[in-house]
Amino acid sequence: MMNQKKKLAVVGAGMVAHRLVEAMVERGADEAWDIEVFGDETRPPYDRVALTSFFSDRDPEDLLLGDGELWKRPGVRLYRGSIVSGIDREAKQIHARNTTFDYDRLVLATGSYATVPPVEGSDLPGCFVYRTVDDVAELRAWVLDREAVLGRKVKGAVVGGGLLGLEAAGALTALGADTTVVEFADWLMPLQVDQAGGGALRRIIEQLGVSVRTSTATSKLRAGRDGKVTRMQFADGDKIPADVVVFATGVRPRDELAREAGLELGERGGVLADEACLTSDDSIFAIGEVAHIAGRVWGLVGPGYSMAEVVADRLLGGDATFEGADLSTKLKLLGVDVASFGDAFAATNGSLEVVYADPTAGVYKKLVMSDDAQTLLGGMLVGDASAYTNLRPMVGRALGSDPTAWLLPEGMEPPSGSSLPDDANVCSCNNVTAGTIRGAVTDHQCTDIAAVKQCTKAGTSCGSCVSLVKKLMETQMAEEGLEVSTALCEHFSVTRAQLFDIVRVSEISTFSELIEKHGTGRGCDICRPVVASILGSLGKGHVLEGENATLQDTNDHVMANLQKDGTYSVVPRIPGGEVTPAGLIAIGQVASDFGLYTKITGGQRIDLFGARIEQLPEIWKRLVDAGFESGHAYGKSLRTVKSCVGQSWCRYGVQDSTTLAIDLELRYRGLRSPHKLKLAVSGCARECAEARGKDVGIIATDKGWNLYVGGNGGFTPRHAQLFAEDLSTEELVRAIDRFLMYYIRTADRLQRTAPWLESIEGGIDAVRAVVFDDSLGIAADLDAAMAAHVDTYEDEWAATLADEKKLLRFASFVNAPETPDPDLVYVEERGQRRPADDEERAVLIAGASIPVRDAEVTV
Amino acid sequence: MTEWQRVCELEALVPDRGAAALVGGHQVALFRLSDSGEVHAVDHLDPFSQANVMARGLVGSRKGVPTVASPMHKQSFDLRTGQCLDDPEVSLQVWPTRVADGWVEVQVVARSRAA
Numbered sequence: 001m002m003n004q005k006k007k008l009a010v011v012g013a014g015m016v017a018h019r020l021v022e023a024m025v026e027r028g029a030d031e032a033w034d035i036e037v038f039g040d041e042t043r044p045p046y047d048r049v050a051l052t053s054f055f056s057d058r059d060p061e062d063l064l065l066g067d068g069e070l071w072k073r074p075g076v077r078l079y080r081g082s083i084v085s086g087i088d089r090e091a092k093q094i095h096a097r098n099t100t101f102d103y104d105r106l107v108l109a110t111g112s113y114a115t116v117p118p119v120e121g122s123d124l125p126g127c128f129v130y131r132t133v134d135d136v137a138e139l140r141a142w143v144l145d146r147e148a149v150l151g152r153k154v155k156g157a158v159v160g161g162g163l164l165g166l167e168a169a170g171a172l173t174a175l176g177a178d179t180t181v182v183e184f185a186d187w188l189m190p191l192q193v194d195q196a197g198g199g200a201l202r203r204i205i206e207q208l209g210v211s212v213r214t215s216t217a218t219s220k221l222r223a224g225r226d227g228k229v230t231r232m233q234f235a236d237g238d239k240i241p242a243d244v245v246v247f248a249t250g251v252r253p254r255d256e257l258a259r260e261a262g263l264e265l266g267e268r269g270g271v272l273a274d275e276a277c278l279t280s281d282d283s284i285f286a287i288g289e290v291a292h293i294a295g296r297v298w299g300l301v302g303p304g305y306s307m308a309e310v311v312a313d314r315l316l317g318g319d320a321t322f323e324g325a326d327l328s329t330k331l332k333l334l335g336v337d338v339a340s341f342g343d344a345f346a347a348t349n350g351s352l353e354v355v356y357a358d359p360t361a362g363v364y365k366k367l368v369m370s371d372d373a374q375t376l377l378g379g380m381l382v383g384d385a386s387a388y389t390n391l392r393p394m395v396g397r398a399l400g401s402d403p404t405a406w407l408l409p410e411g412m413e414p415p416s417g418s419s420l421p422d423d424a425n426v427c428s429c430n431n432v433t434a435g436t437i438r439g440a441v442t443d444h445q446c447t448d449i450a451a452v453k454q455c456t457k458a459g460t461s462c463g464s465c466v467s468l469v470k471k472l473m474e475t476q477m478a479e480e481g482l483e484v485s486t487a488l489c490e491h492f493s494v495t496r497a498q499l500f501d502i503v504r505v506s507e508i509s510t511f512s513e514l515i516e517k518h519g520t521g522r523g524c525d526i527c528r529p530v531v532a533s534i535l536g537s538l539g540k541g542h543v544l545e546g547e548n549a550t551l552q553d554t555n556d557h558v559m560a561n562l563q564k565d566g567t568y569s570v571v572p573r574i575p576g577g578e579v580t581p582a583g584l585i586a587i588g589q590v591a592s593d594f595g596l597y598t599k600i601t602g603g604q605r606i607d608l609f610g611a612r613i614e615q616l617p618e619i620w621k622r623l624v625d626a627g628f629e630s631g632h633a634y635g636k637s638l639r640t641v642k643s644c645v646g647q648s649w650c651r652y653g654v655q656d657s658t659t660l661a662i663d664l665e666l667r668y669r670g671l672r673s674p675h676k677l678k679l680a681v682s683g684c685a686r687e688c689a690e691a692r693g694k695d696v697g698i699i700a701t702d703k704g705w706n707l708y709v710g711g712n713g714g715f716t717p718r719h720a721q722l723f724a725e726d727l728s729t730e731e732l733v734r735a736i737d738r739f740l741m742y743y744i745r746t747a748d749r750l751q752r753t754a755p756w757l758e759s760i761e762g763g764i765d766a767v768r769a770v771v772f773d774d775s776l777g778i779a780a781d782l783d784a785a786m787a788a789h790v791d792t793y794e795d796e797w798a799a800t801l802a803d804e805k806k807l808l809r810f811a812s813f814v815n816a817p818e819t820p821d822p823d824l825v826y827v828e829e830r831g832q833r834r835p836a837d838d839e840e841r842a843v844l845i846a847g848a849s850i851p852v853r854d855a856e857v858t859v
Numbered sequence: 860m861t862e863w864q865r866v867c868e869l870e871a872l873v874p875d876r877g878a879a880a881l882v883g884g885h886q887v888a889l890f891r892l893s894d895s896g897e898v899h900a901v902d903h904l905d906p907f908s909q910a911n912v913m914a915r916g917l918v919g920s921r922k923g924v925p926t927v928a929s930p931m932h933k934q935s936f937d938l939r940t941g942q943c944l945d946d947p948e949v950s951l952q953v954w955p956t957r958v959a960d961g962w963v964e965v966q967v968v969a970r971s972r973a974a
Contacts, residue, residue: 521923522920524921554912
């Protein structure tokens with residue numbers, strides 16, 4: 001049968017193209033359209049806005065947009081590394097990959113080029129632009145290489161003191177270069193802030209060690225004897241050394257395809273398009289930075305996304321239009337907040353400016369108000385942009401009696417939530433209004449932030465509006481009479497973190513006392529283990545002591561892992577994965593004597609399966625005698641610290657990763673936490689221990705250790721994020737102590753470190769401040785709590801074996817303590833046994849003609 | 860005819876923690892509740908996983924109903940009736956219990972349904 005679907009070709013595979021395809025798929029348009037996307041980069045679409053984070057994260061995969069499933073859908077095709085060389089509008093074909101592709105509709109989303117000013121020497125080796133992942137990767141390699149060759153710090157120069165230039169300066173600084181920013185205008189970021197704001201920005205940036213030259217034109221770049229750039233000369237005759245130069249002077253639309261195809265262009269470039277994003281050819285759309293719509297080219301991702309939505313709607317027969325967009329921006333450049341929104345330069349007739357400046361604190365804030373000082377027209381914030389999220393949606397609206405209140409550092413909390421009108425744009429990246437977010441609660445039954453984000457897309461790009469989205473959601477839920485429930489379960493109306501604090505500050509050390517004073521009922525399988533974990537974290541008694549025993553899931557109760565047939569698996573601790581041959585033989589002998597199925601785990605230790613409950617003490621007696629202790633594989637607690645062999649054997653290792661891993665595993669063993677904890681230590685940047693897949697990952701550098709946090713495998717894999725660099729071992733251990741304790745105190749039940757970091761107000765930066773700057777004044781407390789854990793650790797299995805009373809719980813039957821479960825049936829596979837499946841079971845039981853289920857057992 | 864089997868001393872049962880027992884050829888899970896002092900007996904066999912594990916589940920309450928949750932996949936059952944609270948189609952068999960002279964006794968009854 002002929003393919004009835006129409007063909008959509010998309011030229012360009014950047015963020016805006018990605019959004020277009022996503023919008024098409026979301027609306028089911030891939031039923032009617034085959035979508036082919038052509039990108040000249042070798043990567044799938046990635047987050048260009050976050051390019052600089054590539055310097056700290058170092059993994060371009062992290063920047064990719066979406067989960068990749070989009071490109072695997074039938075009818076959606078991404079051609080990477082494919083340059084489109086021409087458009088044949090007559091034949092409705094494009095030329096690429098040495099062939100032609102037909103289209104019914106074509107979308108140009110080619111973006112823009114970074115421009116390089118006509119400066120002599122700008123093509124010397126060592127001169128870069130800052131636009132793609134490859135640009136950034138090359139720049140990084142260059143700086144590291146020059147540093148090694150020159151044997152000193154690299155001198156870097158960035159031409160352009162705008163948004164991109166400061167991003168690049170931040171990147172160079174992060175790479176350890178001495179950096180100078182050269183700006184032609186009289187102050188930094190002239191498009192976003194005024195002279196006073198630029199002055200404030202300059203002071204902050206200079207304090208960070210970046211040199212700034214304004215009102216300066218670059219005239220020439222000189223090469224050294226090796227042919228590589230070495231010096232930058234200015235029009236005023238001055239010069240500075242420069243081993244690397246980055247041009248960040250602006251961008252220009254990539255409109256040459258359209259030009260050659262005879263499409264109409266804007267006066268200063270860009271493909272001319274109407275409010276439907278249609279070009280002068282009504283089969284061709286233009287979106288993103290290449291499009292010239294409503295009188296200009298739009299250089300931000302937010303308007304590009306809006307255009308993509310418009311085109312998706314049009315292709316489905318809709319009549320959406322793009323009529324311009326909010327050019328508000330909020331950025332963190334070199335760690336400095338800069339935001340500008342609305343009429344930031346007070347261009348409106350009669351407008352009034354309200355300014356707050358604190359040069360010592362490095363803060364400059366300005367609001368632009370209407371002539372009656374009632375209506376907010378715009379503003380700019382430098383050094384502290386915390387008010388941005390609340391202020392931006394208020395543009396064009398009355399601010400209330402005292403606008404200055406919005407600018408004070410710790411002043412009154414500005415109104416938000418219910419006061420925001422429905423049409424106020426809350427998420428400018430994805431164009432989501434306050435009304436849409438309220439609708440997610442009222443019409444789509446969203447009751448948590450994750451659901452609202454998924455439903456509305458608000459907060460899913462830059463994330464700066466998430467706190468406001470959350471506030472809107474909670475306010476709306478309260479209005480609907482929906483309880484914003486943070487209750488642990490029906491028995492406790494508080495969160496785990498609150499419960500933790502209650503137990504910590506009170507003398508309560510039993511579940512019954514806690515539920516009597518702070519809860520109701522008898523508890524359940526949710527709150528009982530949580531309380532057990534909290535009591536365990538706070539060192540209030542052995543996990544199997546007295547009443548605590550009734551709180552524990554069977555795994556914690558018998559200190560082994562329940563398997564599908566009701567038997568358990570046993571995992572002795574093997575710190576850092578280091579084990580002696582004698583130790584291996586001892587484990588092997590135990591497994592052999594008890595007929596246990598044996599498998600190596602991902603955490604570099606050995607799991608022994610098929611142990612019956614009444615066998616556990618006997619098995620552990622053997623293991624303890626051989627020098628092993630509990631591996632806590634059953635607990636919400638530290639599992640393992642995985643390591644590579646490191647410097648002691650490896651020819652690449654730069655630190656002793658195995659010793660550190662063993663020390664850390666011994667330090668944190670037995671630590672009870674909201675969920676399991678996994679750590680890893682790699683001895684060099686090759687990362688053989690896969691540390692970035694762990695809650696706490698450590699990677700050796702030649703100067704010390706880099707610390708990553710918040711990684712995990714499992715259902716939703718996450719890469720850990722860089723937390724601190726080049727720490728000494730002592731600094732590292734203190735940082736991990738505090739990080740773990742803060743997590744244990746404040747995380748929700750079964751919340752691993754990655755979602756916990758997201759849920760903390762201020763995210764990883766806030767946690768970093770707690771750990772390194774003691775921003776909450778609790779560091780000493782956290783240190784003491786960890787010291788108490790280390791001091792009071794005892795092996796649970798050794799303690800249990802020494803206590804006759806605790807051993808009673810391992811009886812298989814209270815009236816026949818050593819009788820094995822008669823229903824267990826096994827088959828052999830590859831020389832070991834495993835539980836029989838239903839079919840095998842039927843055969844085995846019938847064959848033996850023993851009616852096992854109803855057998856008379858005399859006791 | 861009712862026959863009671865003596866299983867264990869009451870003191871051998873830890874309050875709010877289950878224990879398995881063999882009663883007339885059946886694997887039974889016994890629970891002694893801390894607040895009411897009642898002793899309940901239900902199937903030890905978890906109908907969802909077909910493993911003998913119910914005695915190792917956590918005791919709790921749901922809207923006042925005393926419960927045990929399967930340790931395998933956490934379905935809750937009413938300890939008094941055996942009814943699964945998460946799936947109306949599933950239940951555990953319940954055995955009558957009594958305490959005599961400090962001993963727990965369970966009534967031996969024929970299984971009421973196919974195993």
